[in-house]
Amino acid sequence: MTRLPPNLVIGAVLVALVAGTAALSLVWTPHDHTLLNIRGKFAPPSELHWLGTDQLGRDVFSQLMVAARNSVAVALISVCLGGVIGVALGLLASAMGGVVEDVIMRIADIGFAFPALLFAIMLAAVFGPSLMVAIIAIAFINIPVFARVTRASANQIWTREYVYAARAAGMGRVVISRDHVLPNIAAPIIVQATIEFAIAILAEAALSYLGLGAQPPAPSWGRMLSEAQTLMYLAPQLAIYPGLCIVTAVLGFSLLGDGLRDITDPRLVRQR
């Protein structure tokens, strides 16, 4: 067996850590993360509270665990949502070609003019800030990304012999897209999804930090940081842990994505 690239291994370990923590928080946390204890606020790390308590005496470690779950959930929903729509549009563009392809890709270009933050700002201004706003905004910016990757990969498949054979056998474009194109472009799409996952976690954290995402009392790494920022002189340690969690999760998914690309893209292997 060939040796796996180190970024793949490290990424997989970090992702497993984050995902495992998120899953574990569903059934167990050291404390109830919402439990207030005003007298025990700003407690230092101890056997009881592994990472101490916050300004309301809530257990920081438990909050971080639940925040991991929220973060992963937001990333998963938004990337899947944006990914499904984007892949469908990309497949359609590639299958139809011509004007349809041009129009879809032009619209995708316009999508690139809106960073997730701008889109979230518009939605928050209209509907008021909520986690849903963050999810929709992140999903939205994922659509053009996936549409591009899918179309670029699919266009190569459409020139392959086996697609010509399928067309000669009278198969329709939809069937060919589903049975021949999609399975053969799964690798680059999965790689992209992994990388987008990292970006989504980063975006969710930023939106929540700015107050456009998770609303209190739902714990979120980004919101914990914005609260900690106001307490910087009192309890600087509170501004450290959530940031480390974000870095771990983002680093994990981006390394995993890089690693997957390294082992699935033969062009890159040659260059090493």
Add this chain to the structure above:
Amino acid sequence: MIEAAGLTVDMGAGQAVREASFVIAPGDRIGIVGESGCGKTMLGLALMGMVPDAGRVSGSLTIDGTQMVGAGEAIWQKLRARRVAMIFQEPMAALNPIKRVGETVMEPMMVHLGLGRDAARARALELFREVGIPDPEARLRQFPHEISGGQRQRVLIALALACDPGVLIADEPTTALDANVALRVTQLLVGLAERRTMGLVFISHDLAAVARATERVMVMYGGDIVERGATEEVLAQPRHPYTRGLLSARPSPGNMRATGGRRGRLPTIPGSVPPLAELAPGCRFAGRCPVELDMCRGERPPQRGTMICHRSEEGA
């Protein structure tokens, strides 16, 4: 003047050049022939001090009396362009695409010879004329993509001549060109070498071009110089089995007769050049040689006159 004695390039996986010894005097025109992967280009790079990082050079190589094996990059930088210059295979890719060709040719003169812009431009113009570039004034201002392949190779030759080197190494200078353009470039190189009494190392697998361009030839296989001599003699009466194979592999009326006049295949040397790591420790040609002896694979063949081979002439 370049003198190599026992010059070896070890790439880790194997020796890309094994104990090469030769002398290139001013005005000498020497060909190096062989299939690709035989160490021709690596030998050329070794003469420029440009062997890849993984390669280790040993033996002796003196350029105008200075020992260059073990010399640092700084010393090599002083010699390149001024003592030894090299032009490469692909004229399409060998020129900086975002620099006007005039600027490209002027740069070494300004850097190495301390010429000002105007003086450098005047010399570049002269060089363009010397290498036969039509309308040189206009050419100076053009970009590489705006001129033809043959013209680009001439620009590269002008660039190599910019600092008046004692030896010019031309690595497959005509391979990428059309036949008649190739012919004229070959003639140009010969003319330049004669006029400037400049040494010319002409690396090619094109035996006809080597025959036209050079007086002496070295045949390389697997990093060894397996046969050497006056170009005419070696091509007319090849002695080493590899040289014979190489010569019979080119199309000629004789070949056609050998296959019974049908449009048969050209005779070829069976097999292909193995990777460095798989070369036999003895004779490099062992395994593909039609007249191989038991000893060939394990023992290094002796120098027999102009070739290295275990077979004496009559046996071969």
Add this chain to the structure above:
Amino acid sequence: MGYFLFRRTISFVLTLLAVSVVVFAVMNILPGDPALSILGLDATEDALAALREELGLNEPVLSRYLHWIAGAVQGDFGISQSFRVPVSELIAERLPLTVSLAISGMVVTVILAVALGVAAAANHGKAGDWGIMFLSQLGIAVPAFWLSILLVLLFAVKLRWLPPGGFPGWSEPAAAVRSLILPTVALALVQSAVLARVTRSSALEVMRLDYIRTARAMGFSRRRVLWRHVLPNALIPIVTIVGLQFAALVTGTIVIENVFYLPGLGRLIFQSIANRDLPTVQALVMLFAAIVVTANFIVDLLYLAIDPRLKARS
């Protein structure tokens, strides 16, 4: 070349138009009744009617859009609901700060990223390369706002060298510059992580090419080959990414202004969200999106300047 310019210009204008349609649609059609969005559910019918009248909501959608876009082209974005002054005045007041931050951030980013990327490429496979790549991998994963908080913790809270936030105004230039140092560094460190990687891989790609070997064969020093031959050719993908990063830069500027309490456009947009000031939000979103689109247009024009081959082809 003329044709290329023409096509790019047309596509630039069309993209701007499309962006304006999206912004308008999201802010005006999606909510159903913007007046209700602004005033909230407990508003009286009279107040709603008055606001509808003021915002011109009684007119058909198309004429409202045309009215808005015609005004926007002339720099008229309507009246702010919360500040009760023209939105353009609000923007003009805060624009210098945001532009200063964005430009200083971009300049530091490019200098840092190109220096690090070229250094990594020049030491390909050695310790320096690994170190720089590790830092950049880390930099990609670090959120700008957290890095800002860490910088404030270190330089403002602990060392007390620089202010933790706020902006004294341009009347005190020295203090103004001091208060922009941490925001600029935070913005640039995060941005340069991506750009350094692109610079490195682009430089490595170019270093493999034949004309770099030609340059080495001409006896040029490594430094000369790197800066005069490799870098100019490696610039094309770098410029592309710089253009694409403008989106990230805009986002980054908005975030950083909020982290450091800088009274720029990024702060304004959040105040406006809190105040349900839809006309101001709409104007600012349009402005930021237009900056991103314009940046990409400028990048296209820069290609022409960098790559002579493109001129010939188009």
